[in-house]
Amino acid sequence: MSSIFDKFAPLQEQHASLTALGRSPADIEFQEIISPTEATLNGKRTILMGTNNYLGLTFDAEAVDAAIESLRTEGTGTTGSRIANGSYDGHKELEKELAEFYGMRSAILFSTGYQANLGAIAALAGRDDYLLIDADSHASIYDACRLSDAQVIRFRHNDPQNLARKLERLEGTSGSKLIVVESIYSMLGDMAPLKEFIEIKKKYGAYLLIDEAHSLGVMGAQGRGLCEQTGLEDDVDFITGTFSKSIGTVGGFLVSNLPGLDIVRFVSRPYMFTASPPPSVVASARKTLSRIAGATDLRKKLWDNAAQLYNGLKAAGFELGPTLSPIVAIRLSDPEKAIALWNGLLDAGIYTNLALPPATPFGWYLLRSSISAAHTPEQIALAVDVCTRIGKELGLITLSNSKKAEAEDMQVNGAKTLNGASEKRPFSTSESESAAPTRAGAPVARA
Amino acid sequence: MNGAEAVMLEIQTHLRARAGESAIIGPDTNITRDLGLDSLAIMDFIFDLEDSFDISIPMERIAEVQTLADLAKAIEVLQKEAA
Numbered sequence: 001m002s003s004i005f006d007k008f009a010p011l012q013e014q015h016a017s018l019t020a021l022g023r024s025p026a027d028i029e030f031q032e033i034i035s036p037t038e039a040t041l042n043g044k045r046t047i048l049m050g051t052n053n054y055l056g057l058t059f060d061a062e063a064v065d066a067a068i069e070s071l072r073t074e075g076t077g078t079t080g081s082r083i084a085n086g087s088y089d090g091h092k093e094l095e096k097e098l099a100e101f102y103g104m105r106s107a108i109l110f111s112t113g114y115q116a117n118l119g120a121i122a123a124l125a126g127r128d129d130y131l132l133i134d135a136d137s138h139a140s141i142y143d144a145c146r147l148s149d150a151q152v153i154r155f156r157h158n159d160p161q162n163l164a165r166k167l168e169r170l171e172g173t174s175g176s177k178l179i180v181v182e183s184i185y186s187m188l189g190d191m192a193p194l195k196e197f198i199e200i201k202k203k204y205g206a207y208l209l210i211d212e213a214h215s216l217g218v219m220g221a222q223g224r225g226l227c228e229q230t231g232l233e234d235d236v237d238f239i240t241g242t243f244s245k246s247i248g249t250v251g252g253f254l255v256s257n258l259p260g261l262d263i264v265r266f267v268s269r270p271y272m273f274t275a276s277p278p279p280s281v282v283a284s285a286r287k288t289l290s291r292i293a294g295a296t297d298l299r300k301k302l303w304d305n306a307a308q309l310y311n312g313l314k315a316a317g318f319e320l321g322p323t324l325s326p327i328v329a330i331r332l333s334d335p336e337k338a339i340a341l342w343n344g345l346l347d348a349g350i351y352t353n354l355a356l357p358p359a360t361p362f363g364w365y366l367l368r369s370s371i372s373a374a375h376t377p378e379q380i381a382l383a384v385d386v387c388t389r390i391g392k393e394l395g396l397i398t399l400s401n402s403k404k405a406e407a408e409d410m411q412v413n414g415a416k417t418l419n420g421a422s423e424k425r426p427f428s429t430s431e432s433e434s435a436a437p438t439r440a441g442a443p444v445a446r447a
Numbered sequence: 448m449n450g451a452e453a454v455m456l457e458i459q460t461h462l463r464a465r466a467g468e469s470a471i472i473g474p475d476t477n478i479t480r481d482l483g484l485d486s487l488a489i490m491d492f493i494f495d496l497e498d499s500f501d502i503s504i505p506m507e508r509i510a511e512v513q514t515l516a517d518l519a520k521a522i523e524v525l526q527k528e529a530a
Contacts, residue, residue, distance in 0.1 A: 152506040
């Protein structure tokens with residue numbers, strides 16, 4: 001007799017083949033979370049290098065205390081949506097604080113970052129409207145498109161000309177056009193060419209929504225993200241974001257300076273038909289958000305750490321994403337070697353993410369790490385050393401690769417810093433320094 | 448050669464560039480099942496067609512397409528809508 005699960009046979013085979021080669025990413029289980037950068041995995045103390053915990057604030061004492069206090073005074077959950085059950089003070093306060101943080105008129109809280117994109121995009125773009133999304137968009141953006149009644153047109157990843165051509169073809173149509181991009185793309189860590197996108201948005205009278213999930217707390221002098229760092233906040237219509245990365249908890253939001261945003265609360269199904277964030281989550285998010293603007297030292301540490309890892313791996317001869325960012329991904333084309341490298345790192349006590357096609361650009365197998373301000377230089381040096389050793393054993397890197405990488409760096413950047421490689425740092429602590437991030441553009445080469 | 452044939456020929460040219468010269472490509476070829484192309488390769492193939500025909504192919508239209516004949520028909524409709 002056939003089973004309802006038969007259609008998943010290819011997926012089950014992939015899972016089984018990963019397990020046969022060591023472990024499956026889906027089966028990773030941490031027993032004890034020791035700190036933002038360490039946990040035990042099958043009893044072994046392991047360095048966490050794939051958690052998106054950019055500022056390392058998951059154990060922030062004040063955030064933990066605020067959550068505990070809220071648990072005691074407000075209970076464990078809201079047991080319903082804000083539309084049906086009403087709002088708690090914390091929901092309203094956090095929305096006010098988000099709006100103030102971004103210097104925008106309004107903010108709307110969602111229960112997760114996924115739901116923020118789903119709820120914002122599906123509500124904003126309705127029947128007769130057009131959604132123009134980057135081809136490398138996160139699943140939450142693609143799912144929002146399925147929930148929306150708008151026509152959905154994709155443009156090539158980080159390609160302003162392709163977007164312009166698509167908007168040009170829509171000239172004369174009456175619906176609103178909403179462009180959706182991400183600040184930092186989660187797989188390779190490359191960044192949107194925001195200035196060019198904004199020029200196009202203005203030319204064609206479109207709206208622009210940017211998901212700052214991976215840049216909140218990470219970019220900009222005050223930590224507001226790519227829009228702040230590029231000085232383009234006034235030109236962006238909507239920002240979405242998440243509390244599950246730098247903020248260290250869970251939840252999402254939509255902010256905008258446009259009057260009338262609150263109507264989204266009455267049309268956004270992912271806002272209306274799910275339980276609102278628990279008070280303890282709201283309490284810790286508020287506490288951590290209040291720290292972001294002043295967390296200059298943590299941001300500097302984060303970018304120093306990212307540079308140490310990126311430049312270290314590049315000098316060793318690995319092929320990485322096109323831009324230095326806290327997401328450092330090793331690009332591999334051989335699945336078995338990618339899986340072997342990932343397992344080898346785990347055996348050595350280093351946890352990274354293994355990302356497989358089709359979730360990755362160009363069918364690459366990615367060993368993805370996300371760096372934290374809480375990592376120590378010793379932890380990163382160890383990760384580079386272990387990666388390099390296993391990479392050599394697997395024939396992933398050779399001496400000529402490593403020399404070539406070094407030569408390219410010298411040619412492009414002139415100076416040598418950490419580990420003999422160059423240092424390009426998009427984050428600057430001084431306002432007098434250039435605020436423009438390294439232009440990501442399209443990934444360097446097609447596989 | 449009429450318009451429909453020209454569209455099919457253009458589609459086949461782009462598809463051979465991605466699926467290989469030896470790929471058996473006809474009107475009944477199922478794009479996702481028969482060619483060994485993953486979703487990313489199909490997305491790039493659609494981008495090629497958009498450039499080539501100077502049209503945008505909305506995602507909901509692609510969702511309705513199974514065979515190359517379906518695709519050719521969708522492109523013809525989009526061309527007429529754009530004209």
